[in-house]
Amino acid sequence: MKDRFADQEQWQFPESYWLTREIPTFSKMTDNQETQIGVIGGGIVGIMTAYLLAKSGKKVCLVEARSLLSGVTGHTTAKISAQPSLIYDKIIQTFNEEQARLYYQANIDGLKLINQTSDNLQIDCDFEVKDATVYATTEKGAEKIKKEARAYEKLGISAVLTEGKLQTLPFNTTAALTMSRQAQFHPVKFLTGLLNEIKRLGGLIYQDTRAVELEDDTTVIMENGKQLSCDTVVVASHYPFNDFNGLYFSKLSISRSYAVLVKNPHPLPEGMYISADSPTRSLRSVRADNGEQLLLIGGDSHKTGKSKSDTQEHYHNLLTFGEEFFSTDEVVYHWSAQDMTTLDKLPYVGQMTHRSPHVLVATGFNKWGMAMGATSAKLITDIIMEQTNPYRDLLDPTRGKFKPADVKQFFIKNTTVGKDFITSKNKQPKLVPDDLLADEGGLVSVSGEKMGGYRDQDGELHLVKTTCTHMGCGLNWNNAERSWDCPCHGSRFSYKGEVLNGPAVTPLENVDPTL
Structure with a gap:
C-alpha cells in the first residue's frame, strides 16, 4: 500500500479524522497539586468522570500523559451501541441471563447519558440515531448470529433477525441481526464540550504530564517528579499505569485495529454494521462539516506487535474491501487504535483491588468503549458519591467467576508471552x-x-x-x-x-x- 499511495502526503503518517477538530490545550503540571479526586487519563472515561464529579461539587484534577483525546477515544469508530458484535450468548454462558441483561442495559444507559449530556450542554456532536446490525457472510457466521438471536429472545432484547441476503448491503450475507435506535457521534466534538464545562466548574486540567507511580494509594507521582495528592484516584489511562504487580496485564489481551475514511460515489447504506465473521469489517457513515457523507471502514485487527504481515497491509485490506463493494475512490484519513479485552469480555470498572478502597479503575472495554465508557464514568462517580449503582457488581474488577475456557485462555495467553519474549x-x-x-x-x-x-x-x-x-x-x-x-x-x-x-x-x- 505504501507504494500505491506514496504520492499522497496524508499516507505518510496516520491521522484520525476525529482529531482534526480543534481541541482545547492545557499546560503541563509543573507544580505539586492537591485535589479531592485525581483523574488520570484524558479519554471518554476520564473526561466524563471529571465532568460528572465536578458537576456534583467535587474538586477535580484531570491529568493526561499526552494530548487530550489522543488515545483510543480519538481513534474509535464512534458507535454508541449495545451491540458489540456477538456478546450476549457469551455472557449468559459465563454468568447468567440476569448479568447479560444488565450488560445490555448498561450500554443503553451509556447511550442515553451521552445523548442527554449533549442536549443539556447544547453540544453539537453530530449525534445521529441509527440502527445497528451484526451480519454474517458464511454459514458458520449465520449459525452464530442465530444463536445470538436466541440469546436476545431470552433477554427480551428487541431485534430483527434476517436470514439470507440483507438488502441494505451491496454484498451477499447469510444472516443479520438488527438492533434499532442505537447511535453514532463525533466523540471529540462531544468531549471538547465537556472539557470546557470542567474548566468552567473549576476543575484543573493538565496534559503532557505522565503519571508513572502511585504512592500510598493517594499520591500520584508524575514523570517530571511533581506530585498530585488526592483523596481518591481514578485510573482511566486505558491501561492502568499503576499495575505494578501485574494483576491486570496477565488478564488483558491487547490488540490493534484499523480504520479508513473514504469518499464514496454512491449513496451509503443506512445504519451501522459489523461483521460476525473474521476478519472484522465495521461500517458507518460520517457527516463531514461541509455536509458530505463519507464512509468509515474499520477492522482487520491483530494482537499488538504480532501482525502476520507488514502492518500497512491492514489498511490495504480495508481499502480493497471498500473498492470492491462500495466503489470508494479517495482516501481522506486513516488511523488505528489499541484495544484491550478481558477474559470474560466485560470491562473492569470499580475498586482496583480489595486492598485499595481509594483507587478506582476503568479498563478492558473489548473494542466497545463509547456507551460503556459513559456508563463507567457514571459508575465511578456513584461509587465516589456513595450512591447505589446497578452495575457495580457486574463490572467489579475483583470478580472471579470465569468459564473453564476463559481460564484455559488465561494460561495459553501467558504461556504465549514467554514464547514471544524468547522469540523477540x-x-x-x-x-x-x-x-x-x-x-x-x-x-x-x-x-x-x-x-x-x-x-x-x-x-x-x-x-x-x-x-x-x-x-x-x-x-x-x-x-x-x-x-x-x-x-x-x-x-x-x-x-x-x-x-x-x-x-x-x-x-x-x-x-x-x-x-
Whole structure:
C-alpha cells in the first residue's frame, strides 16, 4: 500500500479524522497539586468522570500523559451501541441471563447519558440515531448470529433477525441481526464540550504530564517528579499505569485495529454494521462539516506487535474491501487504535483491588468503549458519591467467576508471552543504519549491537534500544504507525522512544547516531 499511495502526503503518517477538530490545550503540571479526586487519563472515561464529579461539587484534577483525546477515544469508530458484535450468548454462558441483561442495559444507559449530556450542554456532536446490525457472510457466521438471536429472545432484547441476503448491503450475507435506535457521534466534538464545562466548574486540567507511580494509594507521582495528592484516584489511562504487580496485564489481551475514511460515489447504506465473521469489517457513515457523507471502514485487527504481515497491509485490506463493494475512490484519513479485552469480555470498572478502597479503575472495554465508557464514568462517580449503582457488581474488577475456557485462555495467553519474549529477544537485525531509506525503519546492527532504527523523511536517523521498559521483551517495528510495539504485553513506543501505549510508563533509551 505504501507504494500505491506514496504520492499522497496524508499516507505518510496516520491521522484520525476525529482529531482534526480543534481541541482545547492545557499546560503541563509543573507544580505539586492537591485535589479531592485525581483523574488520570484524558479519554471518554476520564473526561466524563471529571465532568460528572465536578458537576456534583467535587474538586477535580484531570491529568493526561499526552494530548487530550489522543488515545483510543480519538481513534474509535464512534458507535454508541449495545451491540458489540456477538456478546450476549457469551455472557449468559459465563454468568447468567440476569448479568447479560444488565450488560445490555448498561450500554443503553451509556447511550442515553451521552445523548442527554449533549442536549443539556447544547453540544453539537453530530449525534445521529441509527440502527445497528451484526451480519454474517458464511454459514458458520449465520449459525452464530442465530444463536445470538436466541440469546436476545431470552433477554427480551428487541431485534430483527434476517436470514439470507440483507438488502441494505451491496454484498451477499447469510444472516443479520438488527438492533434499532442505537447511535453514532463525533466523540471529540462531544468531549471538547465537556472539557470546557470542567474548566468552567473549576476543575484543573493538565496534559503532557505522565503519571508513572502511585504512592500510598493517594499520591500520584508524575514523570517530571511533581506530585498530585488526592483523596481518591481514578485510573482511566486505558491501561492502568499503576499495575505494578501485574494483576491486570496477565488478564488483558491487547490488540490493534484499523480504520479508513473514504469518499464514496454512491449513496451509503443506512445504519451501522459489523461483521460476525473474521476478519472484522465495521461500517458507518460520517457527516463531514461541509455536509458530505463519507464512509468509515474499520477492522482487520491483530494482537499488538504480532501482525502476520507488514502492518500497512491492514489498511490495504480495508481499502480493497471498500473498492470492491462500495466503489470508494479517495482516501481522506486513516488511523488505528489499541484495544484491550478481558477474559470474560466485560470491562473492569470499580475498586482496583480489595486492598485499595481509594483507587478506582476503568479498563478492558473489548473494542466497545463509547456507551460503556459513559456508563463507567457514571459508575465511578456513584461509587465516589456513595450512591447505589446497578452495575457495580457486574463490572467489579475483583470478580472471579470465569468459564473453564476463559481460564484455559488465561494460561495459553501467558504461556504465549514467554514464547514471544524468547522469540523477540533472539531476533537478529539484517540491516545496518545506512540501509534505511527515508521513512523506513527496522532492527539494525550498530557496532555489533542490536538497535531500532528509523530514518525520517528529512533523512535524519533515530536510534533506540529495543528492549521494552515494561518487562524487557524485544520490540517489533510497526511500519504503518512508525512505532516500536511489544508482542508480550502490548506496550508501544514512538520511533523517538516516547511511550504511546502502556503498560510501559518509561520511554526507550535513545542512542546518539553520530557516536
